[in-house]
Amino acid sequence: MRSRRFGLLVSVLLVSLLLLTAQVRGGGAGRAGDLVAMVLTPVQSLLVKIHRGAIGLWSSYADWKGVRRDNAALRTEAEQLRVQALQHAETERENVRLRRLLELRQRLPLSTLAGEVVGRESGGWVRALTVNRGRGSGVAQQTPVIVPEGLVGRVVQVRPGASVVQLINDPASTVGAVVQRTRTPGLVEGDAGGVVRFKFMARDGAQVARGDYIVTSGLGSLFPKGLPVGRVVAIEDKGSALFHFAVVAPAVDFARVEEVLLLTGQTNQDMTALFGADG
Amino acid sequence: MRLLLIFTTIGGNVAQASVVPSLSIGGITPDLPLILTVFVALRRGPELGCIVGFFAGFLQDVAGGGLIGVQALTKALAGFAMGLLVGRFWVTSPLVQVPGLVLLTLAEGVGRFLLLQFFHYPVSLGSLLMHVVLPQALYNGFIGAACVAAAEAVEAARRRGWA
Numbered sequence: 214m215r216s217r218r219f220g221l222l223v224s225v226l227l228v229s230l231l232l233l234t235a236q237v238r239g240g241g242a243g244r245a246g247d248l249v250a251m252v253l254t255p256v257q258s259l260l261v262k263i264h265r266g267a268i269g270l271w272s273s274y275a276d277w278k279g280v281r282r283d284n285a286a287l288r289t290e291a292e293q294l295r296v297q298a299l300q301h302a303e304t305e306r307e308n309v310r311l312r313r314l315l316e317l318r319q320r321l322p323l324s325t326l327a328g329e330v331v332g333r334e335s336g337g338w339v340r341a342l343t344v345n346r347g348r349g350s351g352v353a354q355q356t357p358v359i360v361p362e363g364l365v366g367r368v369v370q371v372r373p374g375a376s377v378v379q380l381i382n383d384p385a386s387t388v389g390a391v392v393q394r395t396r397t398p399g400l401v402e403g404d405a406g407g408v409v410r411f412k413f414m415a416r417d418g419a420q421v422a423r424g425d426y427i428v429t430s431g432l433g434s435l436f437p438k439g440l441p442v443g444r445v446v447a448i449e450d451k452g453s454a455l456f457h458f459a460v461v462a463p464a465v466d467f468a469r470v471e472e473v474l475l476l477t478g479q480t481n482q483d484m485t486a487l488f489g490a491d492g
Numbered sequence: 493m494r495l496l497l498i499f500t501t502i503g504g505n506v507a508q509a510s511v512v513p514s515l516s517i518g519g520i521t522p523d524l525p526l527i528l529t530v531f532v533a534l535r536r537g538p539e540l541g542c543i544v545g546f547f548a549g550f551l552q553d554v555a556g557g558g559l560i561g562v563q564a565l566t567k568a569l570a571g572f573a574m575g576l577l578v579g580r581f582w583v584t585s586p587l588v589q590v591p592g593l594v595l596l597t598l599a600e601g602v603g604r605f606l607l608l609q610f611f612h613y614p615v616s617l618g619s620l621l622m623h624v625v626l627p628q629a630l631y632n633g634f635i636g637a638a639c640v641a642a643a644e645a646v647e648a649a650r651r652r653g654w655a
Contacts, residue, residue, distance in 0.1 A: 225565075256554055
């Protein structure tokens with residue numbers, strides 16, 4: 214066993230040395246070297262072909278992996294760019310809103326305080342916004358709250374760092390208002406369904422029409438005069454009832470309000486013109 | 493079994509020429525045929541280690557275009573030596589196999605250098621050790637460790653499958 218084992222080793226070594234010797238010595242005499250080359254050249258060619266095939270296969274796999282990696286990287290980049298574009302668009306929209314708010318603030322003849330909406334309650338029982346201005350900023354109860362489109366509501370609760378604003382479509386909200394065109398007086402009220410109604414005396418019914426703009430009346434000195442409330446979209450004729458109602462589409466889309474102005478000062482000036490001729 | 497050994501020998505050579513170059517670090521690549529020779533020798537003894545080493549080295553010589561027989565001789569010796577160690581030392585542990593592979597690569601490199609001295613190889617041993625043999629030995633050790641871990645995992649999975 215042992216001798217067979219070493220016999221194998223010696224044979225292998227002898228073959229190797231023979232091959233080496235044949236190549237080196239063959240360089241001079243030519244025959245032995247040529248013989249080795251003649252025998253091994255087809256093997257070499259076959260090996261080269263096999264290697265070439267394997268390299269091609271491996272390169273294809275490596276290329277495929279590279280394409281996959283590039284694809285994943287490009288997808289990630291596209292995703293990031295999409296997010297950046299969205300952020301950019303959002304910033305641009307915020308800029309537009311803030312610029313409009315600033316322009317309005319500069320036009321108004323009374324002191325104001327800008328606030329950001331930090332909470333929303335629109336379940337039906339209560340319709341309110343929470344803004345990030347409170348007692349610390351000098352906000353008081355009943356402070357009117359507006360946006361460039363018109364009246365949002367009034368502050369009903371003041372906390373240290375925030376205020377709750379009752380929207381004009383809240384069921385408990387009542388705002389003194391007039392029809393801008395005819396000066397017909399009435400009350401703007403919210404209801405549980407979120408519809409805003411303008412309640413007016415039946416005898417004045419003929420003076421209210423669809424498309425009329427409703428603005429604050431300024432009576433009671435709570436809201437300044439001329440703040441846009443909305444536009445009449447329907448008249449509800451109650452027959453012989455003392456009061457009739459007009460359904461009003463609010464000037465403000467409450468769901469989209471993000472920044473507001475709190476009117477901390479007072480003025481007797483009619484503000485209709487500041488919001489545009491038609492409210 | 494013989495067919496498997498033939499495939500291992502040829503497959504190792506083909507992989508050395510195609511896949512292994514992509515694993516190159518600073519121009520150093522692992523010697524996959526030597527790693528396979530060592531693993532065959534560890535599991536099948538000196539005879540098969542010697543034969544697989546001879547053919548693996550021979551194919552490398554043929555593919556490399558240099559002196560045919562140099563690597564055939566050194567790898568045959570390496571396979572034989574590793575196969576002999578199995579009976580004498582505790583080389584079934586990966587903790588011995590991997591350093592053993594590193595040392596064997598160094599020995600194979602030195603052996604190849606000594607053999608090439610007969611053919612007036614012009615590079616000094618120090619430079620060769622520093623730039624080629626030692627980095628390749630470490631690389632072989634690393635690849636060998638990965639192979640051992642993979643083999644252990646496969647073996648464990650197989651045992652769990654049978655249990």
